[in-house]
Amino acid sequence: MxxxxxxxxxxxxxxxxxxxxxxxxxxxxxxxxxxxxxxxxxxxxxxxxxxxxxxxxxxxxxxxxxxxxxxxxxxxxxxxxxxGGFKDLKVLPSQERIKKMDLRTAPMRGKADAPVSVVQYTDFQCPFCERGYTIMRDKILKEFEGKVKWYYKALPLGFHDWAEPAAVAVECVKTQGVDKFWTMHDELFDKQGDITAADFDAKAAEFAKKAGADAKAFDECYKGKKTLEAVRRDADEAAGMGISGTPAFVVNGQLVSGADEKQIRRIVEDQLKKVKRGGEKP
Known part of the structure; x- marks a missing residue:
């Protein structure tokens, strides 16, 4: 009873x-x-x-x-x-962001054991994202070699007409190898100004081939939009952290909105100082 x-x-x-x-x-x-x-x-x-x-x-x-x-x-x-939810003063926003990000399949550049992680939510058609890409590739990764690892996350904006196809395409290449992914990733940003929505399909096939991807496998993946779900998972993840614009960088959980080199550098240096102080968690 x-x-x-x-x-x-x-x-x-x-x-x-x-x-x-x-x-x-x-x-x-x-x-x-x-x-x-x-x-x-x-x-x-x-x-x-x-x-x-x-x-x-x-x-x-x-x-x-x-x-x-x-x-x-x-x-x-x-x-x-x-x-939108209450904020818990006992939990830092950086810790909340780290918990919300899934980096298990995200492409990464740098040493896996590097103490500082920079996760970039990006859009291949966004001019400021191209600036963010240049900052990370040519400056941050080189100046902090071995100490910073850089992750890619897709966040194609709805008003960019070829951004989502680009994210789908590069994810298709990723299925054939992370090195191939980064080659195409760089090509998309390096040739950003030459790409239009009208010629994107042809450019995607060209860049995938240049990256060393199998043409038939890429074509099936891209035309079938087999990686669209993965792209949208990244976008949903960003939305869950309140990120709606690009580029957005999450540096060991701390958010940097826009291609702000000084802010990215400041956080990286601050995090490395914590490590240097004797094993303190960055």
Whole structure:
């Protein structure tokens, strides 16, 4: 009897937590944030959170095939909400970013055991990203050789007409080897000014061949958009950290927006000083 009563109590609690007016909440969010009808909102189940008096509700916003995941906190009396989440003063933003990034399959340049990681979210059509690429390749990696490793992440912006195809193409080449990936990566930035949306397919095939990729395998991958999901995972990851513009650099968890060489250098030097002080975690 006790176990039955406990089960009923748990069921009642779960029902109470998830019983909120989704329609009213959506209408309020749309008006507050001026969201057009083209943006769809999908609410998850309300669950208890670490914030006293509030439930956490997963919210997915989708527009033009792109999704962004957020957490909405709704008061227990269903009257007040916070979109974007609370900040925990006991957890540094840099630590949160590091936890959110998945670098297991991200292409990397530099020594694997380098103490400083620079993760660049980039767009091949973005002029400032080309500047960021030059800063990393020609300056940071050379000046801090063996101490910095550089990761690539895709973040093609929606208003760039060949940025996403470029990200798909370079991911296809990556399936044939990381060295081939970096060769094509560099070529795309080096020839950025010569590329148009109209001739991108031909350029992609040309650059892939120059990188040493098998033409048939690349063609099947690229035309079939087999790596589009991987590209969009990177973009969703960036959105989850509040990154919406390019280039964005995450240096040992610290965010640098834009091709800001001085800021990147300052953080790298600061992180290396922590290592030098005797094994302190950067």
């Amino acid at each position: 006790r176990s039955l009563a406990a089960a009923l109590a748990l069921t009642l609690l779960a029902a109470t937590a998830s019983a909120y007016d989704k329609k009213a909440l959506e209408e309020h969010i749309r008006e507050s944030y001026q969201l057009p009808s083209e943006v769809s909102l999908a609410f998850g189940e309300a669950k208890g959170s670490d914030v006293p008096g509030f439930d956490a509700i997963p919210l997915t916003l989708t527009f033009n095939g792109r999704s962004q995941n957020e957490t909405l906190f709704l008061s227990k009396n269903d009257r007040h909400y916070i979109l």
